[in-house]
Amino acid sequence: MPQAPQLLCRESSLLAFNRRVLAQAEDPRIPLLERLKFLCIVSSNLDEFFEVRMAYLKREWRNQPNLRFDSGNTPAETIAQVSTEVRELVAKQYQLFNQILLPELAQHGIHFYRRKQWTCEQQEWIEDYFNRELLPLLTPIGLDKTHPFPRLLNKSLNFVVELDGRDAFGRASGMAIVQAPRILPRVVRLPENLCGGETGFVFLSSIVHEYVYKLFRGMTVKACHQFRVTRDSDLTLEEDEFTNLRTAVQSELRDRDYGDAVRLEVVDNCPAHITEFLLQQFDLTENELYKVNGPVNLVRLMSVPDMLALPDLKFPPFKPYYSKRLRKAHSILDEISKRDILLHHPYQSFEPVVRFIEDAAKDPDVLAIKMTIYRTGSTSKLAQALLAAAQAGKLVTVVVELMARFDEANNVQWARRLEEAGAHVVYGVFGYKIHAKMALVIRRESGSLKSYAHLGTGNYHQGTSRIYTDFGLLTTQRDIVRDVNNLFMEITGLGQANKLKKLYQSPFSLHPMLLKNIEREIAHAQAGKPARIIAKMNALLEPTIIDALYRASQAGVQIDLIVRGMCALRPQVIGLSENIRVRSIIGQLLEHSRVYYFYNDGAEDVYIASADWMARNFFRRIETATPIEDPDMKQRVIQEGLMLALSDNTKAWQMDGSGQYTRIQPQDGGEVLDLQTYLLNQFNCQ
Incomplete structure (x- = not known):
């Protein structure tokens, strides 16, 4: 049986992070509107995943198909693996939205009305809204020889419309595209008197579906389907191609919204001949098609909680302590x-x-x-x-x-x-x-x-x-x-x-400093002295640091890593990393601080830093790490930044050697600790 690679796939690790975020949306202990926000955060993260990571994988697949990443996979193998993981995540996301969150929101008087649910009074108001607010802004594009398929913005909401009949000029292409301007809200709030005194919303896509026929007078709308394309959004600049970076970036930004397509999202009832047509327009394959059971852009639902003054359905507000x-x-x-x-x-x-x-x-x-x-x-x-x-x-x-x-x-x-x-x-x-x-x-x-x-x-x-x-x-x-x-x-x-x-900086001294400190802990462990490393960061991917941590573990150094997002290191693997523990904290607040701790024979060296442990932070960025030497401040950083995170048994997840995470639960009858709530209370942030 072949030995597993010593590093995990970074893209799979990033998707595992998003599964932990989605678990917050599933958690009934979290206020309902906050759960909706977590659902939206996952969608936003997935957008960026395709815009950056999947786009990168596609470029590597085209340019270096035989390349082997640190995980041991080729670009094509990685794309296949993460595509499967994304589909599972998206399916779970929409199942949660449709079967749990929408019914629970309805129980609290918050309704998202589908077209078939509209009352006569609601329909009258919605039609008037369409005529006033949408019709003047919508520009249908009939597809024919003089009207080719339009250049569509990255992540914009669009509709493909099938038509029957001929227009005033005798044209009968049978197909049109309608783009929804970005300035339009994706959910429209109805007047309370039309919702029995409760709160009602209608999706913009539902309104367009219902009244799209008004854009094609004298023709018959056979079908209307929403879709969205995600594009490569990474900016690339060559130093010898510009003289002023600001003007060069401005120029590149104008083209960002029209990069190469990497994903097509359509509603799951969109017929095959339409999806095939759209895939052809964007030069995508069936493997890059994602069918969803609901709105193609859940991110825009992030605005809903802000529209509602329902404090019982949100996290309690807090006021940061200001001495x-x-x-x-x-x-x-x-x-x-x-x-x-x-x-x-x-x-x-x-x-x-x-x-x-x-x-x-x-x-x-x-x-x-x-x-x-x-x-x-x-x-x-x-x-x-x-x-x-x-x-x-x-x-x-x-x-x-x-x-x-x-x-x-x-x-x-x-x-x-x-x-x-x-x-x-x-x-x-x-x-x-x-x-x-x-x-x-x-x-x-x-x-x-x-x-x-x-x-x-x-x-x-x-x-x-x-x-x-x-x-x-x-x-x-x-x-x-x-x-x-x-x-x-x-x-x-x-x-x-x-x-x-005093300071350490990338790309010069920070990486060597970390390796030196790890080696020193190894030497202490080999000399029979206590040796410990604790580090908190957003991501851990850099191979030489990971290799040094593996060697430290094998020497007996006790290592605790608090990594919010991606982690390529395999903890708790016999013969490799038995003494390494990795946990992730996902909660109301986003854990963003970077803190490094080395026991150093009792001296306890502590640094706060701007750098995660990734190759880009060590070698392609200018970063700083600052020692905290004042005894009282040092103990604060150790306690507030590290020890509480290691004691958390409410928002913490433990990682195993395969990259899977298990949520940590408090022991029966034991103390319950949520580090964020604890610190909010400690600082009296009421």
Whole structure:
């Protein structure tokens, strides 16, 4: 019997993560509207899976069909494997939606009315809505020699219409395409008086199906079927093909929505001759056809919970803890000057980080601000503060990562506005994404310059800071702020890499540091000393790190890995990884922080970092890892970031050597611990 490869398939691991997310939608202990959100999150994740990972696999299959991935499979074998897994996941998803969530929503007075269920009064209102809101915006395209199949946007909702008869010009192609503009809502809320005082929604697709005949006067609509195509959305730029990265990215973004097709979704009652016709138009095969029992885009149902003021069906709202000392402080800079500040978001407010930049922008003694932007949001108080600082004449340097996937357009806009305000905007180093989360403020104090830094595990994004768990450090430590300034000079200027005193960076010193620390734990274990590694991250894929962890396990090092998403390492395999345990936490908040812990003979070395343990983070990105040396702060990171996650028996999943996950259950009569709820209570986030 052939030996199993030592690394798991990353795409299968990503789908396993989405099965864990779908389990939240299945869990009756979770509020009903939150379960609907989890269902939508799975659909959104699958969209990205096809846009990025499946598109990549197809390219590799075309260009290197004999390539063997780390899992041992070829591109074609991987595509076949994950396609089967996706179909099973999608079938389970729609079964949950149709057979469980919709009936439970109806029990709470929330109805999604199908066409056959419309009352006469509802139908009258819906027809009027169609005439007012849809008819002026819909543009049917009859297919004939002068009207070829249209160029359809990525993930847009479309309808293929079969027709009978001839139009005013004598044309009788028998087929037309109707595109639903993206500005239209995919679910329409009905007036309560038409729903017996309850809440009623109608799918846009149902409205178009019912009244599509109005677009084809004098002809007979034989059938109407909704469909959606997913396209390759990865941006690719060659360094010798452009002179300005921002304009090049803008140009590429215009074409992103029209990349090569990778998936066709149709309703399951769509006849074979229609699906064959559509597959031909998109140059897809039957293997890339996905039939669904319901709306072809469940993602757009994400808007429904926000339309409903039903707190009993949602997670209880919480207010991040914001200490009175920081809230009342005249300047956050003055507070940092007194002592370092460690923040654990979203349990602790992100506002001190925002004020760090805002106060620096207003402080007449601040001379310069430097900051990285990977994801920041379309309406960002941080970016506004940088604009204000630049307009006030301060030296503002902003490193904007224009290639942050699916945030490119937003970052391009902020880069343009910052440039116009007089900031120095740098796009980093071509070929290396700027993923480090760091900011530096330089202030004149008592005749000399003093520096303040922020380093974190999460993006400078006020929206995600409310739902992502992350650590951040505000500090004036001399070696750290000097290292941060050196990193900015590396990114914005030219020259050899600086030797840093405290920080570790990719692509130079971070990967070697991790390997060195793993080897040190191996040496301690071999010497009969206690040896332990704990690490928390979003993904673990890099082969040399995994190989080092395998060797550490075999030497007797106790290893606990908290990996939210993809994990290619096989834990608990006899002779390979008996001493490695992998768990994943899936809950109300998205576990995003990266924390590394090495026992080091009792010294307990702890780092917070921006990097997951993936090849891209180590070798194709600029990342940072920051040591936490203050004893109290170190213990906070260990306890809040690691130990509670290892004790969680409510939201945690344990991984086995085949890549399967089992949900951890509290022992009968034992303590129940949900780390997120525990921390929300600890920080009194009511």
